């Protein structure tokens with residue numbers, strides 16, 4: 068299966084979408100004339116857009132960076148790479164592969180992408196493994212081991228592994244390493260999850276597979292484990308040209324604010340997050356209410372997933388209870404295809420908050436920093452990789468701390484602006500798709516030169 072080709076998309080693109088929408092936009096409304104949670108125009112998903120080409124990034128990172136990629140790829144021409152993961156759509160890994168595989172191919176690094184198959188039984192087991200490896204309680208049974216190995220074996224027999232580099236993403240297909248044969252092949256395990264405190268039984272089961280790889284890659288120092296194989300740090304990345312992150316016409320930003328009843332003449336504090344307790348939306352409401360005693364502002368809580376996730380619905384209810392009848396707090400339960408609207412809300416914001424108490428890497432923080440927004444975020448997971456306190460944003464550990472920072476940044480706009488500027492530069496340097504491609508090229512070259520054997 069070749070998901071990339073299957074997903075090359077129709078001609079319609081976001082520029083059309085946004086210009087249509089902005090043409091249709093009414094002049095800025097004053098304060099919340101009508102507030103709709105799911106504006107009619109966005110009830111159905113827009114047509115997907117094709118992934119960008121290498122040269123499209125020149126205007127963002129500069130020609131020299133793109134030339135560097137071409138230079139690094141020279142010695143890899145004709146080498147074959149296979150990426151394997153567990154889903155073609157949905158989730159950050161598939162999204163990243165969808166962008167990265169065509170870029171590697173454009174650089175003449177022949178890259179193929181295979182997705183493992185499995186029944187419900189397999190995906191139930193791997194979901195439980197995924198959660199257990201990130202700390203949830205789980206009792207590993209022999210049945211679960213058998214299901215895991217059986218489906219890995221079926222995929223091992225189905226997929227061809229003749230490439231020079233085989234990259235296995237995440238734990239679901241980790242046992243495919245048993246297909247390793249030729250000594251001049253390089254097998255890499257790219258772990259996207261936080262393995263810092265795994266369920267000991269599940270880790271003991273997976274560890275022998277992981278140790279057979281030639282190298283492992285983690286997304287943050289804090290997610291890694293001691294392993295006898297070389298480990299590399301690859302931060303996750305965002306695509307500056309995606310619907311979520313590309314530049315938008317101000318008229319479109321205004322249109323989205325009008326639709327959602329957000330008043331751009333007053334400061335806007337925003338958190339974009341699934342309605343999940345780990346994101347502490349209730350804590351955000353409390354911090355906002357404290358700060359607003361001293362400084363005028365509105366809060367936008369934009370999230371999704373509450374309609375198809377019972378826990379999300381429960382958290383949304385807790386948030387609504389905490390909000391009460393406060394007219395300055397706008398809760399938006401958005402469908403999953405609202406990338407342009409989220410982009411617009413982030414761009415309209417004065418401050419962005421991500422007050423997580425548990426977090427993966429925290430891509431919403433990356434997105435906020437990229438948009439040059441002063442960002443306040445919980446000091447958990449990968450967030451401290453992105454926010455250097457008082458330099459690229461503000462790290463907080465409590466509701467009081469968050470309230471203090473909202474108040475401080477809203478009353479010190481020059482400092483807030485400097486944080487936003489630094490945050491943007493930090494993302495440009497470390498967390499963009501083009502940097503990710505550079506890391507891959509460098510790693511493949513290191514392995515080719517015998518660095519990891």
Ligand code: UDP
Nearest residue numbers: 339340341369370371401427428429430431
């Ligand atoms: N996101 C979204 N719609 C929502 C909430 C979040 O599209 O209603 C996006 C958000 O912009 C980001 C991603 O989902 O790109 C969330 O990634 P993050 O690493 O911050 O958190 P996760 O949800 O993976 O724990």
